[in-house]
Amino acid sequence: xxxxxxxxxxxxxxxxxxxxxxxxxxxxxxxxxxxxxxxxxxxxxxxxxxxxxxxxxxxxxxxxxxxxxxxxxxxxxxxxxxxxxxxxxxxxxxxxxxxxxxxxxxxxxxxxxxxxxxxxxxxxxxxxxxxxxxxxxxxxxxxxxxxxxxxxxxxxxxxxxxxxxxxxxxxxxxxxxxxxxxxxxxxxxxxxxxxxxxxxxxxxxxxxxxxxxxxxxxxxxxxxxxxxxxxxxxxxxxxxxxxxxxxxxxxxxxxxxxxxxxxxxxxxxxxxxxxxxxxxxxxxxxxxxxxxxxxxxxxxxxxxxxxxxxxxxxxxxxxxxxxxxxxxxxxxxxxxxxxxxxxxxxxxxxxxxxxxxxxxxxxxxxxxxxxxxxxxxxxxxxxxxxxxxxxxxxxxxxxxxxxxxxxxxxxxxxxxxxxxxxxxxxxxxxxxxxxxxxxxxxxxxxxxxxxxxxxxxxxxxxxxxxxxxxxxxxxxxxxxxxxxxxxxxxxxxxxxxxxxxxxxxxxxxxxxxxxxxxxxxxxxxxxxxxxxxxxxxxxxxxxxxxxxxxxxxxxxxxxxxxxxxxxxxxxxxxxxxxxxxxxxxxxxxxxxxxxxxxxxxxxxxxxxxxxxxxxxxxxxx
Numbered sequence: 001x002x003x004x005x006x007x008x009x010x011x012x013x014x015x016x017x018x019x020x021x022x023x024x025x026x027x028x029x030x031x032x033x034x035x036x037x038x039x040x041x042x043x044x045x046x047x048x049x050x051x052x053x054x055x056x057x058x059x060x061x062x063x064x065x066x067x068x069x070x071x072x073x074x075x076x077x078x079x080x081x082x083x084x085x086x087x088x089x090x091x092x093x094x095x096x097x098x099x100x101x102x103x104x105x106x107x108x109x110x111x112x113x114x115x116x117x118x119x120x121x122x123x124x125x126x127x128x129x130x131x132x133x134x135x136x137x138x139x140x141x142x143x144x145x146x147x148x149x150x151x152x153x154x155x156x157x158x159x160x161x162x163x164x165x166x167x168x169x170x171x172x173x174x175x176x177x178x179x180x181x182x183x184x185x186x187x188x189x190x191x192x193x194x195x196x197x198x199x200x201x202x203x204x205x206x207x208x209x210x211x212x213x214x215x216x217x218x219x220x221x222x223x224x225x226x227x228x229x230x231x232x233x234x235x236x237x238x239x240x241x242x243x244x245x246x247x248x249x250x251x252x253x254x255x256x257x258x259x260x261x262x263x264x265x266x267x268x269x270x271x272x273x274x275x276x277x278x279x280x281x282x283x284x285x286x287x288x289x290x291x292x293x294x295x296x297x298x299x300x301x302x303x304x305x306x307x308x309x310x311x312x313x314x315x316x317x318x319x320x321x322x323x324x325x326x327x328x329x330x331x332x333x334x335x336x337x338x339x340x341x342x343x344x345x346x347x348x349x350x351x352x353x354x355x356x357x358x359x360x361x362x363x364x365x366x367x368x369x370x371x372x373x374x375x376x377x378x379x380x381x382x383x384x385x386x387x388x389x390x391x392x393x394x395x396x397x398x399x400x401x402x403x404x405x406x407x408x409x410x411x412x413x414x415x416x417x418x419x420x421x422x423x424x425x426x427x428x429x430x431x432x433x434x435x436x437x438x439x440x441x442x443x444x445x446x447x448x449x450x451x452x453x454x455x456x457x458x459x460x461x462x463x464x465x466x467x468x469x470x471x472x473x474x475x476x477x478x479x480x481x482x483x484x485x486x487x488x489x490x491x492x493x494x495x496x497x498x499x500x501x502x503x504x505x506x507x508x509x510x511x512x513x514x515x516x517x518x519x520x521x522x523x524x525x526x527x528x529x530x531x532x533x534x535x536x537x538x539x540x541x542x543x544x545x546x547x548x549x550x551x552x553x554x555x556x557x558x559x560x561x562x563x564x565x566x567x568x569x570x571x572x573x574x575x576x577x578x579x580x581x582x583x584x585x586x587x588x589x590x591x592x593x594x595x596x597x598x599x600x601x602x603x604x605x606x607x608x609x610x611x612x613x614x615x616x617x618x619x620x621x
Contacts, residue, residue, distance in 0.1 A: 016067040018296065019303040021099040022081070024114055029076045031083075033060065033068045033097060034296055035267045038085035041068040044094060046080040049104030049111070049223070055079070080109040085266060095262040098271075098300065100210050101307075102225040105195055107188045107210045111225035115311065118229040120237055128315050129243045131179070131343045134374075134423045134470070135528035138518055139247060140178040141431055142475035142499070144186065144218055145202060149494045152501040161186075161218045161231040165238040174242045176478065176511075177518040180345065181239060182247035182318050184432060186232065188213045190256035191491070194222035202497060204432060204490040206320060207256040207286070211304055236313055245315035247345060248308060252292070252301050253324040253352075254284035263290070271297045273357040283324045285353030292329040293358060301329060302336045309340050319348025322377070323365040324356045330364045330372045347376030347426050347470070370420030376470060377419070378426045382411025386460045388444055390434035390487070395444045397572040398429075398460035398613070402547040405572070412552055413539055414468040416532050423530060425469030429460050430477060435487045437461075437477045442485070454480065455613035458513050458593055459570060462615040465517045466527045466552070466568050468535050478514035479503040509593075516595035523597050524619065526554040526561040534560075542581075548573030549610065563587075563619035571610040581605050586618040 020032040031043050041062075044054035060068035060083075082094035096103055096110035103110055131137070148155040148163035157163040164170070164181075173181060185205030192201055194216040205215065214232040216222030236246050255261040258280050263271040273281040273291045283289040291297050308314040317333075319325065330346070337344045350366025361368070369377045380389075385407035387396040397404030414422030430437045437460065441453045448456075457477065464471045476499040483489050483496050504511055521527050529535050538560075542551035552568040554561075567586070571577040583605035591600055592611040603618070610616045 016063070016065075016069060017303060018099050018300050019307055021097045022101065022110060022112060024077065024112055026075045026077070026114075028071050028073045029112055030071045031058070031060065031069060031081070033083050033266065034066055035068060035085050036066040036270065037087050037267050038068065040086035042084060043070065044082045044084070045072070045076065046082075046109060049080050049109055076112045077114055079112050080104055081112060082109050083266065087268075092265050092268070095265040096210060098262045098266055099212055099303070100262070101212050101311075102229060103188060103210050103213050103216075104225060105216060105223045106193065107213065107216070113226055115229070118226050118233065120230055120234045123233060123237060126237045126240055126313055128313065128341065128343065129179075129240055129245055131245065133528075133530060134343070134345070135525075135530040136522065137180055137345065137423070137470050138178045138465075138521065139180045139182050139470065139472045140173065140176070140475055141182040141184070141472065143184040143204060143432065143497065145494060146497050146499050147475060150498045150501050153499075154501075157220065159218065160220055161214070161228075161235040162220060164235045170238060170242045173244055176515050177522065178244065178473070180245045180247050180316060182249060182316070182472075185249050185251055186215055186218060187211050187250070188215050192217040197222070200494070202491055202493055206251050206490070208251050208254075209256050209261060211250075211252070212307055233312060240313070245345075247316035247318055248314045249318045249320060250305065251320040252304070253290055253319075253321040254286045254288050255290070258288040270294065271300075275357060281357035283352040283354050283356030284321055289324050289352075289356055292325040298329045298332065301325075302333050305333055306336050306340060309337060309344055315343075316345030316347075319346070319364075321352050322348030323350050323352040323363050325364045326358060326362050327364050327368055327372055328362075330375050334373065334375055345376075346374065347378070347424075350377035351380075367418045369418050369424050373420065374424070376424040376426050378428060378431075378472070379411060379415055379419075379469060381407055381415050382425075382427050382464070382467065382469070383429050385411055386463055387429050387437065387440050390440070393443045396460070397548075397550075397570075398463065399441055399445050399456045400548070400572060400574060400613070402572065405547060405550060408463060408570075409541055409550055409552070411469070412463065412467045412550075413535050414532070416535070419469070421530070421532055422468035422535055423470050425467075426472050427464045427467040427469035428472035428474070429464060430474040431472070432474065433488070435485075436474060436481055436483050438480050438482045439485050439487070442482075452613060454507075454510055455593055457510065459572065459613050459615055461514065462517060462568075462590065462617075463570060465521045466617065468527070468529060468539065471521065473514070475499055478511045480507045480510055513593065513595050516597055517590070519597035520589050520595060520617065524561050524563060524566060526557050526563060526566045529554075529560070542579070544579055546573070546577050549577040549579065551579055563621070565620040567618040567620075569608060569610045569616040571612060571614055574612050576612065577610045579608050579610065581608055581618065585621045587621060588616070589619055590615050590617040592616075
């Protein structure tokens with residue numbers, strides 16, 4: 001190991017930031033790290049990712065605001081580095097730094113590369129698909145393996161970023177009509193050994209290691225630091241070319257472990273919340289929780305999402321256990337993204353796994369969503385009302401429980417008591433967590449026929465797709481997927497998690513219903529009015545004595561919609577339901593488990609019969 005002193009500190013007057021960790025040019029590489037605890041810091045530069053000894057050790061000089069810097073002359077492209085700090089009388093273990101942008105296999109060392117060389121052909125011309133209004137959004141969630149691993153998928157690059165550049169999956173998503181694809185964690189995570197991908201281990205990826213680098217297991221060559229970056233960009237570019245925006249599932253609320261990751265090694269404990277006894281708080285249920293309220297953790301989160309938005313053209317962020325973060329951090333993230341592109345989407349889980357070590361009324365919990373403008377939250381209210389809570393086996397409104405009726409009605413208008421604006425209300429009934437829809441219906445309505453269960457599936461998703469909130473669909477529900485009754489499949493094999501593409505023929509009617517309902521939503525502005533004021537002005541519910549019938553009315557739509565009014569009748573019961581609608585000529589958009597954006601026919605006002613477990617949707621001409 002050679003210790004070198006021929007290193008000049010940066011003379012730049014620019015205030016350093018965490019994102020500046022490794023700034024490469026062919027003349028020199030500028031290193032910048034932050035630590036308020038280090039007595040000394042140094043960078044170790046390696047010729048190869050596997051070298052036992054470093055080529056040179058570079059001492060860092062402490063500057064303002066606890067930033068440590070050094071500029072190393074020469075072209076270092078292709079080399080690797082780690083950083084370590086001296087504190088409390090000893091050197092901490094090496095780490096790739098907290099803002100590594102390229103890494104070796106399994107993320108052990110950071111790589112020095114010219115990021116411009118990772119841009120695929122045409123990257124400079126890549127643009128976000130047009131998104132005129134946030135109410136246009138329909139989100140579809142998937143995991144890269146789920147979507148591509150099936151032998152029936154037609155995908156060549158199974159389980160890889162490149163799998164989502166291929167024609168079959170792209171045409172499927174485009175045909176379905178969704179606007180945003182939310183991908184489960186695609187950053188570098190710890191549970192997959194990238195040197196042994198042939199073992200075919202599965203994990204959702206909610207165990208962050210390097211937040212600002214794509215996961216190597218999704219690359220065709222995880223040993224090449226540039227490959228994972230280039231291939232992630234190719235995937236995003238291909239989705240954009242097909243009119244689909246990309247949402248990244250981000251997990252800033254905890255790390256894979258506290259002491260073994262970069263956040264814990266560079267500055268022990270600072271980036272985490274602690275209990276009074278000095279142990280790690282555990283609002284995540286994963287052993288630790290990060291401290292977004294600490295200045296540099298907040299800066300890290302803000303800069304990280306902005307980095308993904310700029311470098312990778314990411315179009316949105318879904319925040320895992322957002323309720324662990326503080327409200328001010330979420331507001332600052334929103335403000336920073338607005339400077340890049342105000343159409344970038346932000347939403348998350350407005351809860352935590354356990355009680356965070358921070359004042360509850362300052363956290364980004366669901367009930368405080370209205371205090372975080374243009375940040376959305378998942379609505380467990382509409383979920384529980386329509387299909388029942390995931391924590392019991394009770395039915396919901398869509399599967400025959402009239403007790404869910406009132407909350408389902410509140411969910412249809414976007415739960416204004418907490419959402420602020422309706423597009424902040426993420427309307428959903430299933431996601432990767434808990435049972436998928438088929439399995440949830442199975443555990444609560446086991447004795448019903450498959451045909452009835454499919455009717456319940458359609459009814460629940462109809463409510464989601466006509467609600468004033470932002471609709472969110474879990475990938476594969478349109479194919480009647482099952483996870484064989486497993487409600488937490490985070491490390492179950494592909495046989496449990498894959499989307500069953502072979503189901504499309506058997507359940508084509510279900511797929512077509514989803515497709516048509518998405519088209520109906522996008523064709524009728526009345527289902528996505530966009531503001532609480534417009535919802536209050538135009539939306540109401542017609543009276544009925546039937547506790548298992550909802551009559552959802554959107555009226556006076558001249559100048560807003562092609563229809564004068566829209567009426568949605570949702571029958572959550574096992575018997576026919578009848579209702580009276582005003583006189584007029586109505587196009588029937590959906591009835592008895594069928595839907596067509598062009599219409600199934602016309603009726604005149606008067607008595608309307610709604611089949612069991614189904615929706616009837618009328619558009620007044």
